[in-house]
Amino acid sequence: MTIYVYDGSFEGLLSTIFQIFTDKVLPINIIDERHCQFGLLDEIRRVDADETRVERVLYGLNQCSDGRAALLVYKMFLSELPRFEMAILCFIKTVMASHENILGNYANPHIAEALRIEKMIGREVHRMHAFVRFQKSVEGIFQAAINPDFNVLPLIGSHFEKRYADQPWLILDTLRHYALYYDLKTTRFLESDDPLLAISPARHDGQWQDEKEDLYQQLWVSYFHAVNIQERRNPKLHLRHMPRRYWRYLIEKC
Amino acid sequence: MSRRSNDVRRAAFTVEEVVDLTINFYRRNYIEGLFLSSGIFKNADYTMERLVRVARMLRREHNFNGYIHLKAIPGASPELLHEAGLLADRLSVNIEIPSEPSLQKVAPEKNYPDIIKPMNYLAEEKAQYQDAKPKIRKTPLFLPAGQSTQLIVGASPENDLQILHLADNLYQKQKLRRVYYSGYIPIATDNRVPQVKAPPLVRENRVYQADWLMRFYGFSVGEIVTPQNPDLDLEVDPKLSYALRNPQQFPVDINRDDYERILRVPGIGVKSAQKIVSSRQHQRLRLDHLQAIGVVVKRARYFIKCPGIATSPGEQQPSVIRARILALDTPRTSPQMSLFG
Numbered sequence: 001m002t003i004y005v006y007d008g009s010f011e012g013l014l015s016t017i018f019q020i021f022t023d024k025v026l027p028i029n030i031i032d033e034r035h036c037q038f039g040l041l042d043e044i045r046r047v048d049a050d051e052t053r054v055e056r057v058l059y060g061l062n063q064c065s066d067g068r069a070a071l072l073v074y075k076m077f078l079s080e081l082p083r084f085e086m087a088i089l090c091f092i093k094t095v096m097a098s099h100e101n102i103l104g105n106y107a108n109p110h111i112a113e114a115l116r117i118e119k120m121i122g123r124e125v126h127r128m129h130a131f132v133r134f135q136k137s138v139e140g141i142f143q144a145a146i147n148p149d150f151n152v153l154p155l156i157g158s159h160f161e162k163r164y165a166d167q168p169w170l171i172l173d174t175l176r177h178y179a180l181y182y183d184l185k186t187t188r189f190l191e192s193d194d195p196l197l198a199i200s201p202a203r204h205d206g207q208w209q210d211e212k213e214d215l216y217q218q219l220w221v222s223y224f225h226a227v228n229i230q231e232r233r234n235p236k237l238h239l240r241h242m243p244r245r246y247w248r249y250l251i252e253k254c
Numbered sequence: 255m256s257r258r259s260n261d262v263r264r265a266a267f268t269v270e271e272v273v274d275l276t277i278n279f280y281r282r283n284y285i286e287g288l289f290l291s292s293g294i295f296k297n298a299d300y301t302m303e304r305l306v307r308v309a310r311m312l313r314r315e316h317n318f319n320g321y322i323h324l325k326a327i328p329g330a331s332p333e334l335l336h337e338a339g340l341l342a343d344r345l346s347v348n349i350e351i352p353s354e355p356s357l358q359k360v361a362p363e364k365n366y367p368d369i370i371k372p373m374n375y376l377a378e379e380k381a382q383y384q385d386a387k388p389k390i391r392k393t394p395l396f397l398p399a400g401q402s403t404q405l406i407v408g409a410s411p412e413n414d415l416q417i418l419h420l421a422d423n424l425y426q427k428q429k430l431r432r433v434y435y436s437g438y439i440p441i442a443t444d445n446r447v448p449q450v451k452a453p454p455l456v457r458e459n460r461v462y463q464a465d466w467l468m469r470f471y472g473f474s475v476g477e478i479v480t481p482q483n484p485d486l487d488l489e490v491d492p493k494l495s496y497a498l499r500n501p502q503q504f505p506v507d508i509n510r511d512d513y514e515r516i517l518r519v520p521g522i523g524v525k526s527a528q529k530i531v532s533s534r535q536h537q538r539l540r541l542d543h544l545q546a547i548g549v550v551v552k553r554a555r556y557f558i559k560c561p562g563i564a565t566s567p568g569e570q571q572p573s574v575i576r577a578r579i580l581a582l583d584t585p586r587t588s589p590q591m592s593l594f595g
Binding site: 220 | 275278279281282283284317319320439452453455529532533535536537539543546547
C-alpha cells in the first residue's frame, strides 16, 4: 500500500512519477505533502523535485505523442481536481506504453479522461478571456480580479499580452492569492505579499481608481442593458454561457 | 422592419464619441470589438464616410487591433467600400426580406440590385487580394472575416425552400461567410406586414440548423428542403428529418463507413465524427465508446451499425423511429431553443 508524497509543485509531481516508473510499483495514491493524511498501514515514500528527471519525463512524453502530451499533463495539473495526480500517472503510463500516437484514441479510458479534463480547462480559459473586467487605477494600471474554478492564470497570460500590449495590466486570482502582472515589457507572477497587490480591485473604497473609471463603468452597464432585446430574452441560455458563480467580478451583473 | 418611415426615436453619436467609447470599453475587456451600423444620414456616401472614419481613427490613432464589423451602405461609392474593406474585419449588407417582390411591398425604396452590387464588388476585391497574397508578401488583409448578411424569417410569405436557396446562392456566388436569420419581431403597427405576437423562434432555429448542415455537414440545399417538403419540420431537426425521409441511406457502419457518411447520422456532430474516425484506427468501436466520445446515442442508435446495438425488426420504420425520438425529448416549457439543440 504505497503512497507517494510530493511537494505540491508540477516539477515535484513529475519527479515522483519518474520514481514510480523506476520502482515499478503501482501506488494507491500520490498526494501533495501540504494537505496529506495517512492511514496506519500505508507505506509512505517522499520524492524531491529533480530538474533532470522532469525534463526526461516531458521529453519522453512528447516523443511518444504528437507533441501535445506534455502541455496536456500541465493542464491536468492545473485542474486541481480530486486525485488528478493518479489521472496524470495513468495517462503518462498509457502514452509511454503505446507505439503509435495514442492521443487520437478517444476510446481509451485514460486518454478520454485526460481529454475531458483538458476540455474543462479549455472552457475555463475561454471564460476568463471573456470575463476579466479591468478597472483603471490612478497609476494607469488596468487591474482585474477573478476567481476561476481551476488554476488557469498561467494559461491566460499570452492572450492578454497580445491584446493589451500597450497598457500595463494585472489580473489577481482572489481564490489562490497570486497575480499575473504585465509591465509593458514582460509578464510575471506576483505572490500575495507583493507590494503591487496592496492596491487592488479587492478594495472597494474607490480611492485607487482613475477619475473616469466610474463613468465608463456606468456607461457599460447601461449599454449592456439597452442592447438586450426583450422579445428574445432567454435566461436559461444566458446562464449557460455566463454561470452565476462568475457574476461577482462582472461589472454588468453585480 | 427597419424602415425610415418607422415612428421610433433615433439617436446619433459623433464619430469621436463612438471611438472613445469603443477604445475605453475595449481596454477594460468589456467588448471583443465593434459592430457599427447606422441609419442613412443625408445620403449613402455621407453615412458610409462616417462609419469608415470611426474605423480609421480606431486603427490609425488608437492602434486598435480588435474586431470591427461595419455595415456597407448600399449605394456608397466603391472607394469608400474599398477603404472600409481594408480597415474592417467584416462588412455586411442586410437583405432583410428574402425575396424581391416582398421587399418591394414592404420597402419600396429598396431593391435587390442595390443590395447585391456592393456584395459583388467586395467579393471581387477580396478575391483579388487573395490572389495577390502568394506573390506579394506584404499584401494587406482585406475583410479577413468576410461578408455577412441578415434575412428576416416570418415577415413575408417566403417558405424555407426559398430562404435556403437564397442563402445557398449567397454562399456560392457572393462568397458570404455567414447568413444570419432573424425571426420577425414587429416594431411598428403597420398593415403591410403581418401582426404576430411571439417571434417564430423555433422556425428560426430550424433554419439555422439547416444552414449548419449546408456549411459543415456536406448537405446540399436540395437534400434539406424539396418541392414536396418546402418547409422545415418544426418538430424534429432537419438532419433527423433527412434521415427519416431517406431510410435507404442507413444504417451507417461506425467502424467502416466514410467520415462523410458518419457525419450524416443524427446525434453525431462534427467533433464526434472526427473522434470516431480517429479512434477506430486504434481499435474497434463499441456502443459504450460512442457514448464516451459524446455521441447522442439515443438518437444515433436507430441509424448506425456497431457492436453493442441490438435492433428489433419493428424499429426500422421511420414513423416508429420518429415517435420514439420525439417521446425521448422532454417537453420544452420555453419556445426558445439553443442553436445546437
